[in-house]
Amino acid sequence: xTEDGSDEAFRALFEPHRxxxxxxxxxxxxxxxxxxxxxxxVLLRAWERRADVREPSATRAWLYQIATNACxxxxxxxxxxxxxxxxxxxxxxxxxSPPTDECAWLEPAPDTLFDLEDATGRRPDEQVSLRExxxxxxxxxxxxxSPKQRAALLLVDVLGWTPAQAATALETSVASVNSxxxxxxxxxxxxxxxxxxxxxxxSDEALLRRFIRAWEEGNLDDFAALLSDDARFSMPPQPxxxxxxxxxxxxxxxxxxxxxxxxxxxxxxxxxxxAVAVYNRPPAANAVFQASALTLLAFRxxxxxxxxxxxxxxxxxxxxxxxxxxxxxxxxx
Numbered sequence: 001x002t003e004d005g006s007d008e009a010f011r012a013l014f015e016p017h018r019x020x021x022x023x024x025x026x027x028x029x030x031x032x033x034x035x036x037x038x039x040x041x042v043l044l045r046a047w048e049r050r051a052d053v054r055e056p057s058a059t060r061a062w063l064y065q066i067a068t069n070a071c072x073x074x075x076x077x078x079x080x081x082x083x084x085x086x087x088x089x090x091x092x093x094x095x096x097s098p099p100t101d102e103c104a105w106l107e108p109a110p111d112t113l114f115d116l117e118d119a120t121g122r123r124p125d126e127q128v129s130l131r132e133x134x135x136x137x138x139x140x141x142x143x144x145x146s147p148k149q150r151a152a153l154l155l156v157d158v159l160g161w162t163p164a165q166a167a168t169a170l171e172t173s174v175a176s177v178n179s180x181x182x183x184x185x186x187x188x189x190x191x192x193x194x195x196x197x198x199x200x201x202x203s204d205e206a207l208l209r210r211f212i213r214a215w216e217e218g219n220l221d222d223f224a225a226l227l228s229d230d231a232r233f234s235m236p237p238q239p240x241x242x243x244x245x246x247x248x249x250x251x252x253x254x255x256x257x258x259x260x261x262x263x264x265x266x267x268x269x270x271x272x273x274x275a276v277a278v279y280n281r282p283p284a285a286n287a288v289f290q291a292s293a294l295t296l297l298a299f300r301x302x303x304x305x306x307x308x309x310x311x312x313x314x315x316x317x318x319x320x321x322x323x324x325x326x327x328x329x330x331x332x333x
Contacts, residue, residue, distance in 0.1 A: 010050055014043055017060055021067045023114050027133065027154055028071035030081035030106045030143050032113075032318050038074060042067045064159065065169040068151050075147040081106045083140050083308065084234040090243035094254045097239060099311075105236035106140055108296055108310055110319045111269035131272040133158045136296060136308060139271070141191040145184050148172075152180035153188070204299050208274050211297070211304060212265045215278075218256050224249040228303035235293070235309040248307070264289050264325060270296050277316065278309075279325050289325035291316045 021042055025035035045066050052062070083106055114134050132138050142150050148170065155166040156177070163177045170177065207226065214222035227245040234241035242248050262281040269275060275296045279289035291313040298306035316323055 007047070010047055011043075013059060014046060014063070017063050018043075019113060020060075020115070021063055023109070023134070024064060024067055024154065024159075025071055026109050026113065027139060027142060027158070028068070028147075028150055029074065029078070030139055031103075032107045032109045032315070034074070034078075035109075036318070038070055039067070042070050045070060061161075061165070061169075064155070068155065068169055072147050072151060075150075079103070080143045082143060083136070084236055084239050084241040085232055085243075086140060088239060088241075090232075090247070091240040092247075094251060099237035100239050101237070105310075106136065106143070107312075107315065108136070108270045108275070108294055108308075109134065111272060112320075130158075134272045136271045136273075137191070138188070141188045144191070145187055146180075149180045149184035149187075152177050153184040156181055157185070204274075204302065207299055207302055207304070208267060208276075208297070212267065212276060215265055215276075216263050218263070220249055220253050220256075223252060226304050228300060228305045231303070231305055231307070233307045233309070235311055237311065261287075262289070266321070268294075268319065268321075270294065270319070273298060277319070277321050281327060286327070288327050291321070291323045294319065 018039060022035050022039045025038045025042075026032055029035055029038065042063065046063060049066070081104060087104075111134070114130065142153070145153065151170060152166055155161045155169060156163060161169075163174050163181065167174045167177045210222070211226055213219075214226060224245055227248060229245055230243070231245055231248055232241065232243055233248045233251065242251050259280065261283045264279045264281070265276040266279070267274065267276055273296060275294060277294055278292045280292045281287050281289040293309045293311040293313075294315050295310070296306075296308045297304055313323060
């Protein structure tokens, strides 16, 4: 693969592919942390097999093959990730149970991980749009598929490979790949039409600003007015989730009362749509704003229809966000 076979030369060849390989592993696994860790394993596997590829132009497809099979190996021992609204009916009581195993839930990913404008090699038929392919709903739908169905769908409908190329990567037949694709597409299409499907969010900057203002000010009336009648709020790793404007209003009223202090929200993009990083500042002298949760949003007809709060402060670093904000100064939006 490299003339001198040196570690430096190999890494220089690999590094341009690190981000797309991480994105592919994220789609397969539903976890940004697992995807980043597995990409390091892909680097090691590729280094050990570097003599297999002689032409640099073949590196990308070769690395995707290694990454796909590394994901399949990991999925043999990992359970499927999901979201609370796909695992249980909506909650009625405000009392929350202890957080459940974090490995049970999907994780968000920043838009910067993906080249959303890159349409290289994409086929016009049976392909998934790049933006849809990183949406939380699509990632959740992928996790319901068998690992090989997941791999076939991603290789052909997202990466634009032919079934023959996918068959080579998966070490199976073209007929087998076509069968995997048929079942995977049928399952994903059914979820696209289901009642729990998350809409692709529009870029409504004015709605986002009003949402941020209402949350920061703790204005329940304004906050609830921005929600659709059928809005949904979930908060992994908590298993509870709430359905409908009034249920969500009651929960936020309870939560804001139970956790007094100031809140600051920074806008960002995650999984192809709008999101906010939420920081809380307790009512204490010299307190700073502390990372609380990353919250993904979905808009429909000038209303907020879905709010998914990921309450793991460790995610902030993976989004390039600080763990604390100073108590004074601008609000960053």
